[in-house]
Amino acid sequence: MKNHYEVLVIGGGPAGLAAATGAARLGLDVALVDEQKAPGGQIYRNVFAAEDRAARYLGKDYMRGKQLVVEFLQSGATYLNNASVWYLDERLETGLLIDGASHFVTADRLILATGAQERPMPLPGWQLPGVMTAGAGQILLKSAGIVPQGRLVLAGNGPLLLLLAWQYLQADVKIEALVDTTPVSRLRRALPDLPRALAAFEYLVKGVSLMRAISKARIPVYRHVDDLRAEGGESLEAVSFDSGRKRGGDGSRIQIDADTLMTHHGVIPNLRLALAAGCKVEWDRQQQCWKASTDIWGQSSVDPVMVAGDCAGIVGARAAELQGRLCALQAGHRLQKIDAGRRDRAAQPVTRSLARHLSIRPFLDKLYAPVPAYLLPGDDTLVCRCEEVRAGQIRAAARTGCVGPNQVKAFTRCGMGPCQGCLCASTVSALIADENGAPMEEVGYFRVRPPFKPITLGELSNS
Numbered sequence: 001m002k003n004h005y006e007v008l009v010i011g012g013g014p015a016g017l018a019a020a021t022g023a024a025r026l027g028l029d030v031a032l033v034d035e036q037k038a039p040g041g042q043i044y045r046n047v048f049a050a051e052d053r054a055a056r057y058l059g060k061d062y063m064r065g066k067q068l069v070v071e072f073l074q075s076g077a078t079y080l081n082n083a084s085v086w087y088l089d090e091r092l093e094t095g096l097l098i099d100g101a102s103h104f105v106t107a108d109r110l111i112l113a114t115g116a117q118e119r120p121m122p123l124p125g126w127q128l129p130g131v132m133t134a135g136a137g138q139i140l141l142k143s144a145g146i147v148p149q150g151r152l153v154l155a156g157n158g159p160l161l162l163l164l165a166w167q168y169l170q171a172d173v174k175i176e177a178l179v180d181t182t183p184v185s186r187l188r189r190a191l192p193d194l195p196r197a198l199a200a201f202e203y204l205v206k207g208v209s210l211m212r213a214i215s216k217a218r219i220p221v222y223r224h225v226d227d228l229r230a231e232g233g234e235s236l237e238a239v240s241f242d243s244g245r246k247r248g249g250d251g252s253r254i255q256i257d258a259d260t261l262m263t264h265h266g267v268i269p270n271l272r273l274a275l276a277a278g279c280k281v282e283w284d285r286q287q288q289c290w291k292a293s294t295d296i297w298g299q300s301s302v303d304p305v306m307v308a309g310d311c312a313g314i315v316g317a318r319a320a321e322l323q324g325r326l327c328a329l330q331a332g333h334r335l336q337k338i339d340a341g342r343r344d345r346a347a348q349p350v351t352r353s354l355a356r357h358l359s360i361r362p363f364l365d366k367l368y369a370p371v372p373a374y375l376l377p378g379d380d381t382l383v384c385r386c387e388e389v390r391a392g393q394i395r396a397a398a399r400t401g402c403v404g405p406n407q408v409k410a411f412t413r414c415g416m417g418p419c420q421g422c423l424c425a426s427t428v429s430a431l432i433a434d435e436n437g438a439p440m441e442e443v444g445y446f447r448v449r450p451p452f453k454p455i456t457l458g459e460l461s462n463s
């Protein structure tokens with residue numbers, strides 16, 4: 001394996017695939033690194049191997065990824081799969097773990113396309129066996145055709161939840177209930193952005209068709225619910241929630257017996273590598289998350305580092321792909337393969353299309369904004385499941401004078417477990433901001449430290 005490339009792309013989703021394909025077509029020496037076994041990222045996971053049967057239950061938007069993968073595989077870029085980036089520093093030395101051995105590579109330009117992760121949805125009982133995220137359920141479906149057995153409840157808010165319900169229906173999975181936590185006021189808040197969203201009407205059409213299919217299948221749907229809980233002793237036994245009198249329910253507490261609960265609370269940028277590279281990040285008030293700061297070309301605050309796709313703010317697959325193409329053009333320009341004129345001409349249709357795909361965002365961001373009850377869980381709810389730290393302990397640490405998550409970490413151990421804060425970081429910062437009445441920009445985020453992925457001493461020394 002080489003230890004230097006002109007362009008190193010991290011992430012094989014739509015953004016990374018488009019960036020690597022574009023850069024390789026400009027004659028650059030490109031490598032794309034991804035921890036998955038096949039190209040595609042989250043949305044197009046395993047798409048190359050998908051058969052017609054999978055197309056039936058995963059849908060045509062999923063199958064669209066096949067063309068992107070084919071173009072990438074034919075582009076001449078080197079593909080390093082099953083390769084986790086466990087190390088990155090401000091000198092941009094990148095540590096890869098491949099087949100149990102550690103390798104270091106460098107590049108003239110680094111394109112980070114590390115995508116998104118699900119926003120945590122801490123609720124009472126979410127640590128019970130039987131509770132998982134909708135994204136995890138979808139990964140099992142896409143990568144191995146595995147579906148849940150027994151009584152299944154889907155709960156939360158966001159388009160991915162509706163999509164998963166539809167995919168499960170196509171795969172003949174029985175869903176006991178869809179529990180929607182979107183507050184009643186959200187549609188009213190989002191409506192002013194509907195006219196702008198019409199420019200990307202296909203997203204609205206898709207949303208409506210998913211909802212129609214769910215209603216046609218007669219899945220019980222509970223809307224605008226409150227106080228969602230996973231109930232059980234050793235494992236999940238039931239899901240309970242408040243139907244909310246003012247929200248169209250009769251105000252009663254509803255309990256549904258369940259073996260599996262899949263929750264979803266939207267997605268947020270996966271920023272670990274951007275932070276490790278020293279890139280500036282900013283708080284996005286609309287999406288309530290941190291994102292890498294970039295210009296239109298994906299240029300970050302660190303000169304050789306560019307960022308494309310959901311890592312620089314949640315944009316969706318089509319926009320991520322277009323951002324990847326812009327990154328490739330700029331990389332080609334910076335590495336003297338094309339002049340500014342050729343770059344700008346090639347970018348024109350891409351930026352036009354990008355603006356159209358982004359026009360849906362304000363509507364979606366308002367409709368599916370995170371729900372306060374799961375952004376700021378009650379004192380008894382576990383926030384850091386690895387170290388078993390509850391929301392009340394984080395609030396207490398804030399009250400005793402901790403102004404940021406790194407101090408709270410030192411006092412409570414939250415974020416020190418095997419997931420290294422992946423699942424609690426955003427909740428910890430939100431709780432401190434709320435308790436101290438401080439803006440998120442002041443509170444900040446967990447410092448990241450390698451290894452970003454678990455690596456044994458044996459693997460580390462085996463290079």
Ligand SMILES: Cc1cc2nc3c(=O)[nH]c(=O)nc-3n(C[C@H](O)[C@H](O)[C@H](O)COP(=O)(O)OP(=O)(O)OC[C@H]3O[C@@H](n4cnc5c(N)ncnc54)[C@H](O)[C@@H]3O)c2cc1C
Pocket residue numbers: 010011012013014015016033034035036040041042043044083084085086113114115116117118135136138160163267270273308309310311315316317320452453
């Ligand atoms: C679990 C999940 C499921 C989703 N499913 C859908 C869906 O079905 N339909 C839809 O429209 N949108 C879906 N989304 C949203 C969708 O991911 C994005 O809008 C879109 O795919 C973003 O593309 P991207 O290229 O920016 O990132 P992604 O597609 O997320 O690709 C990022 C890639 O980076 C890799 N990566 C990250 N960190 C490392 C590392 N340290 N080392 C090596 N590789 C790394 C990941 O393995 C991944 O392949 C999903 C999001 C999540 C979190």
